[in-house]
Amino acid sequence: MHLDQIWREYGGALRGFLRKRVANEADVDDLLQDILIKTHAHLSEVRDPAALRAWLFQVARNATVDFYRARAKAQPVNADDLWYGAEEEAGALKDLEGCVASFLAALSDEDAALLRAIDLNGQSQKQVAANMGLAYSTLKSRVQAARGKMAEQYRACCAMELGANGEIIAATRKEAACPKC
Structure with a gap:
């Protein structure tokens, strides 16, 4: 043709x-x-x-x-053009940052190590899979499961209001259910 x-x-x-x-x-x-x-x-x-x-x-x-x-x-982003201020962005997420260490400690060593490597240290999933000798698809499944366990801990500890794209807009601690952070 x-x-x-x-x-x-x-x-x-x-x-x-x-x-x-x-x-x-x-x-x-x-x-x-x-x-x-x-x-x-x-x-x-x-x-x-x-x-x-x-x-x-x-x-x-x-x-x-x-x-x-x-x-x-x-098109570089100008901070003055953003509709929210740094203090608003820091609000809900800043409140939840203190829980990360205690929630990671509550996970299994393997799950905690995966989340530290990928989500906190920024390693690629492919790199971690190679280092661990795992198939990439297996590692992806394990990471998703670990993230799910971490999310369960957050939901048990906090009432969260999510935006349309899943971002956390507001978080209120459930004091009785949250002795960890």
């Missing part, structure tokens, strides 16, 4: 796909051009003509993600 034929067949659908994800029409045109260039450069890698449509839309998804990543990096 030739590039011009592919573009005639799928160009409109790709434009519609991008319009749903990008508001500015000029940005849509730029992304379409990037997709056309990538299609021209890598079309020979598509072995199955039946997979062409899926491949094109995957290229479009990746181009959209790259577009938003580049845009986020290009």
